[in-house]
Amino acid sequence: MDKIIVTALLIVAGVISAVYVFKSIFPVIAQSSDAMVSMEQQANGRLQTQIQIIHAAQTGSNVIVWVKNVGSVTIPAVSSCDLFFGPQGNFTRIPYGTGTPSWQYVVENSTNWDPTTTIQITISGYSPLTSGTYYAKLVTPNGISDEFYFSW
Numbered sequence: 001m002d003k004i005i006v007t008a009l010l011i012v013a014g015v016i017s018a019v020y021v022f023k024s025i026f027p028v029i030a031q032s033s034d035a036m037v038s039m040e041q042q043a044n045g046r047l048q049t050q051i052q053i054i055h056a057a058q059t060g061s062n063v064i065v066w067v068k069n070v071g072s073v074t075i076p077a078v079s080s081c082d083l084f085f086g087p088q089g090n091f092t093r094i095p096y097g098t099g100t101p102s103w104q105y106v107v108e109n110s111t112n113w114d115p116t117t118t119i120q121i122t123i124s125g126y127s128p129l130t131s132g133t134y135y136a137k138l139v140t141p142n143g144i145s146d147e148f149y150f151s152w
Contacts, residue, residue, distance in 0.1 A: 042142070048073040049140055053148035054118070056136055063123040065136050067146070068116070075113040075140055078105055082139040085123055088149065091135045094123060101125030 050071035057064050063085065069075055083094045083103050094103050103123045110117045121138070129152075137147040 049075060049142055049144045051075070051138060051140060051144060051146050053136060053138060053146045056134070056148060056150040058129055058152055061124065061126065061129070063126060063129065063134070063136075065121040065123065065138075065148070066118050067121060067138055068118045069113050070116075071144075072115050074115070077141050078107075078113050078119060080141045083121065083123070084135070084137040084139075085126075086135060087130075088133040088135050091137075099125070 048071050050069075052068050052070045053065060054068050055066045065085075079096045081096070083096070084091050085094050085101075085103075086092050094101050096103055101123060102125055103121050105119045105121045107113055108118050108120055113119055123136075131152055133149055133151045135147065135149055137145055139145040
């Protein structure tokens with residue numbers, strides 16, 4: 001009879017231990033799985049995002065830069081992009097909005113920066129622009145970028 005009681009107590013202790021281990025480890029596994037899914041989505045977004053600076057021109061004291069979405073996803077939050085501009089070797093980050101210098105954008109032929117859509121970026125506050133080689137680089141919020149050298 002003593003052996004039966006001891007065996008029953010050991011079985012109960014084993015089941016309780018197994019439940020405790022499961023409850024301790026399962027949340028960590030689930031959290032790890034969520035992190036992996038999130039990283040996969042970010043990597044997928046980066047792979048599907050591509051931009052290309054297609055042209056730049058000077059109009060008075062402004063510089064106009066056209067950038068095309070050549071990827072397969074809509075690029076949200078264009079105002080959160082980073083724009084770098086200036087003479088070759090002496091460029092700086094230009095803030096979005098108002099001020100001097102600053103940049104604004106207009107999506108051409110659409111309301112969103114969808115695939116195959118071009119945005120027109122107007123850089124203001126650089127006057128006078130002397131002749132020479134200039135550098136422009138646009139970086140999307142998820143880190144995809146393109147750069148462009150142009151002269152006048």
